[in-house]
Amino acid sequence: MASSRMNKLFGRHEPLPAVVEQARTSLSKLAETQPDLRDLSATTAALLRQMYLEVPVVVWSFTGEQVARKLEGGVPLLRGEHLVLDGKLLQKQFEQLGVVMETQGHPAAKPLTVAVRQGQFDVLQAAQAILLGDPTTVVTQADAQALDAELTATLLRLTLFPLLEQISSAARPLRPDDTWSNGYCPTCGAWPLLGEYRGLEQKRWLRCGLCADEWPLDRLMCFACGSRVYSDLHYLEVAGEELKQRVHTCEQCHSYIKQISTLDRLDSPALLVADVATLHLDLIAMERAYSQPQ
Numbered sequence: 162m163a164s165s166r167m168n169k170l171f172g173r174h175e176p177l178p179a180v181v182e183q184a185r186t187s188l189s190k191l192a193e194t195q196p197d198l199r200d201l202s203a204t205t206a207a208l209l210r211q212m213y214l215e216v217p218v219v220v221w222s223f224t225g226e227q228v229a230r231k232l233e234g235g236v237p238l239l240r241g242e243h244l245v246l247d248g249k250l251l252q253k254q255f256e257q258l259g260v261v262m263e264t265q266g267h268p269a270a271k272p273l274t275v276a277v278r279q280g281q282f283d284v285l286q287a288a289q290a291i292l293l294g295d296p297t298t299v300v301t302q303a304d305a306q307a308l309d310a311e312l313t314a315t316l317l318r319l320t321l322f323p324l325l326e327q328i329s330s331a332a333r334p335l336r337p338d339d340t341w342s343n344g345y346c347p348t349c350g351a352w353p354l355l356g357e358y359r360g361l362e363q364k365r366w367l368r369c370g371l372c373a374d375e376w377p378l379d380r381l382m383c384f385a386c387g388s389r390v391y392s393d394l395h396y397l398e399v400a401g402e403e404l405k406q407r408v409h410t411c412e413q414c415h416s417y418i419k420q421i422s423t424l425d426r427l428d429s430p431a432l433l434v435a436d437v438a439t440l441h442l443d444l445i446a447m448e449r450a451y452s453q454p455q
């Protein structure tokens with residue numbers, strides 16, 4: 162009993178939240194049915210466990226009026242806000258996610274965790290740069306220390322994800338419907354990880370990979386450059402998967418986004434699973450020189 166009280170105080174989840182366990186089960190099934198995704202599935206399952214083992218509660222207050230004012234100007238909610246984050250906790254979580262990567266056979270994680278431990282890479286500063294909409298600073302910092310920039314960005318994103326999803330879910334009910342018609346996230350400003358076609362109507366929603374937010378977007382519009390020119394907008398599909406998932410591409414800006422059919426919104430851990438399960442679509446798009454906006 163005493164230990165469960167302690168767990169509650171520190172946000173420790175034992176067992177893990179049901180949605181995280183479900184996501185981990187889906188990853189095990191994915192590894193069985195698609196052997197080429199076995200390593201990535203195992204790594205993602207291990208990362209998810211670490212991400213949700215102990216989640217600090219983020220407190221940030223805002224009013225409906227503040228939300229409306231920012232969004233009407235096309236400014237993501239967190240842009241320019243001072244979000245109080247616990248630097249020590251962030252660093253600890255980043256390091257532990259790095260150890261998970263290392264254990265899962267990604268040696269590039271080792272110098273990264275060493276750099277963090279020795280104070281050569283400041284996780285809090287990097288997280289704040291991301292929240293300011295400045296991912297290039299993180300890449301420059303990582304490059305300057307010969308660290309793997311892509312891995313650094315991934316670990317930062319996964320460190321922040323369970324924290325920022327608390328903000329996006331608190332802010333969403335304050336957001337009037339249809340006030341946001343941009344391709345970037347209304348809460349954190351990141352580009353979407355993927356899109357969903359939901360339910361029978363197959364309405365298009367975009368999902369953020371940094372804060373798990375969701376927002377609707379016109380089907381006949383490029384999320385990245387806003388082009389509505391019919392001849393710019395194309396699809397890439399795999400035979401047999403046409404009803405399930407596809408890639409939207411744009412000839413104007415050469416960006417792409419994966420769109421998957423879902424019954425309803427994917428919960429946050431399932432969003433990361435869907436990203437793994439559709440890796441082949443990223444490869445198809447990248448082979449054709451489309452990319453995700455940075």
Ligand SMILES: [Zn+2]
Nearest residue numbers: 346349369372
């Ligand atoms: Zn976001």
Ligand SMILES: [Zn+2]
Nearest residue numbers: 383386411414
């Ligand atoms: Zn475009």
